[in-house]
Amino acid sequence: MDGYLNVVNNRIDDLVKISIKERKEHGLGVLFLDFQDKENLNCFFLKIDDEHFPLDIKPKIVERYENSPKSMIYFNVFDDKLSEIVEIDLDKNSNYHQVMKEKQSKVAVNTDVDESVKTE
Numbered sequence: 001m002d003g004y005l006n007v008v009n010n011r012i013d014d015l016v017k018i019s020i021k022e023r024k025e026h027g028l029g030v031l032f033l034d035f036q037d038k039e040n041l042n043c044f045f046l047k048i049d050d051e052h053f054p055l056d057i058k059p060k061i062v063e064r065y066e067n068s069p070k071s072m073i074y075f076n077v078f079d080d081k082l083s084e085i086v087e088i089d090l091d092k093n094s095n096y097h098q099v100m101k102e103k104q105s106k107v108a109v110n111t112d113v114d115e116s117v118k119t120e
Helices: 002-010 012-026 058-067 096-110
Strands: 029-034 042-047 072-078 083-089
Touching: 002 012, 002 072, 012 029, 012 042, 012 072, 058 072, 058 083
Parallel strands: 029 072
Antiparallel strands: 029 042, 072 083
C-alpha cells in the first residue's frame, strides 16, 4: 500500500482536480484508483448511487459522508488483493482529523473490555 500512496501523493493535485470536477458534475461519489495494471494508474469516478458502486464499501462511504465535513473527498485505492479508502480534507484549516484522533484515543484509553464477553 505504501508504494501506491507514493504514487497518489506524487499526483495528488491532478487527482483532487479530477475528484472535484466529477463531484460537481455528478454528485457525491468516490474516485477509484486502480492499480491492477502495474504499468498504469487507471482512475474512474463512481457516484454513490451508481449501480456499479461496490456494495462492500458503500456503507462505509455513506457513513463518512454523513459524519464528516463537506470538504472531504474520498479515493478508493485498489489492486487484485486490497481495497483501501483514503480520505482527504480539502479545507486546509480543518482540524477534523485531529479531533477524530483525540476521540479515538480517549475511547481506547477509557475502554475496559471484559474478555469473557467480547465477541467478534
